[in-house]
Amino acid sequence: MTGESSGLIVTPGVVDEVPVLEVANVVKRFGDTTALDGASLKVYEGEVVAILGPSGSGKSTLVRCVDQLEAIDGGAMFLDGELLGYERIHGHLRPLTDAGRRRQRRRMSMVFQQFNLFPHWSVLRNITEAPVAVHGIPEREARARAMELLERVGLSDKADAYPRHLSGGQQQRVAIARGVAVDPRILLFDEPTSALDPELVDEVLQTMKQLASTGRTMVVVTHELEFARNVADRCVFMAEGKVIEDRPADEFFRDPRSARLRAFLARSGRSPIEVEG
Ligand SMILES: Nc1ncnc2c1ncn2[C@@H]1O[C@H](COP(=O)(O)OP(=O)(O)O)[C@@H](O)[C@H]1O
Ligand SMILES: [Mg+2]
Incomplete structure (x- = not known):
């Protein structure tokens, strides 16, 4: 049809994967x-x-x-x-x-419209929490990885800031770094x-x-x-x-x-x- x-309506193609x-x-x-x-x-x-x-x-x-x-x-x-x-x-x-x-x-990781960062945690903790608490990554390693990710999203100077001190765009970049941190x-x-x-x-x-x-x-x-x-x-x-x-x-x-x-x-x-x- x-x-x-x-x-x-889909483009036909064989994807053997x-x-x-x-x-x-x-x-x-x-x-x-x-x-x-x-x-x-x-x-x-x-x-x-x-x-x-x-x-x-x-x-x-x-x-x-x-x-x-x-x-x-x-x-x-x-x-x-x-x-x-x-x-x-x-x-x-x-x-x-x-x-x-x-x-x-x-x-998997989800990034929401409203960022959904934890307001009482620093940017760094927002990113390291799941890797440490859920995935069992050693704290030191999780922090190093979080700093790398913050650098990549251009926010390495905000590691110790709280979400309320960031613009919406910065908060969303933190939320993206958080999503990537668990390597989904x-x-x-x-x-x-x-x-x-x-x-x-x-x-x-x-x-x-x-x-x-x-x-x-x-x-x-x-x-x-x-x-x-x-x-x-x-x-x-x-x-x-x-x-x-x-x-x-x-x-x-x-x-x-x-x-x-x-x-x-x-x-x-x-x-x-x-x-x-
Ligand atoms: N929690 C909910 N309770 C009742 N209706 C909902 C709920 N979430 C979504 N809907 C309804 O489901 C339909 C699809 O919504 P949604 O997935 O939010 O659409 P979109 O994201 O494309 O705007 C809409 O009619 C919406 O009103
Ligand atoms: Mg929607």
Whole structure:
């Protein structure tokens, strides 16, 4: 099938590799609202995947389900081929214990719109806490690594500062360093620049771009179309809880296939013609 009737538009290609993340037909309901209505997505090692779509299309719910902040009502998710949220006992699937879920969540990091740094901890402690307390990295080693990461995000002079003394852009760069500090298999971003004053957006996007260039596997929910076009390998368009279009970034903008994506790009001031060349 072609066109919108088939639901999902994907560039065909054979990828003979276990994805780092697979989301397969995931359904998530909140009461009468179906936030995810059979959403599917695969993310391979080293890929940067941008998720775009109108407000309410299920983007946050998707990454929150992957991070197991929400339980799903249907479908399945896999991290490196391992089923997320469930374990198989004598052939039966059982929801994972909290400890089991925590073990799986250790292999991913989420960067939130509102940074979510611990206000009563220094920048350094915010970064070293999970490596030390959760991953058992020796304190000295975790600190050295945190200082390296702070240097990389341009904040080595802020190690002893508290989050309230930092701008939103600086806080988000700390949150990104914190996410990387546990060396996750995948980094999930949910509109990391949406809470920032416009003049602070670029420094965070630059930090993410640099991170992408180091080969990190990243899923980025964003409204920043330029960033998606320039940094993402693939762009995914969601509408009404489904992945409608999933294509290499250049094709996504140059040749959007679904009417809904075309309308979305036009509304965002990016008609296909404008982005050509
Ligand atoms: N905790 C919740 N309780 C009830 N409804 C929710 C909750 N979270 C999301 N929703 C609903 O699910 C749908 C998808 O929301 P969301 O994933 O936040 O979309 P997006 O991030 O694309 O804007 C929306 O209709 C939203 O109102
Ligand atoms: Mg959202």
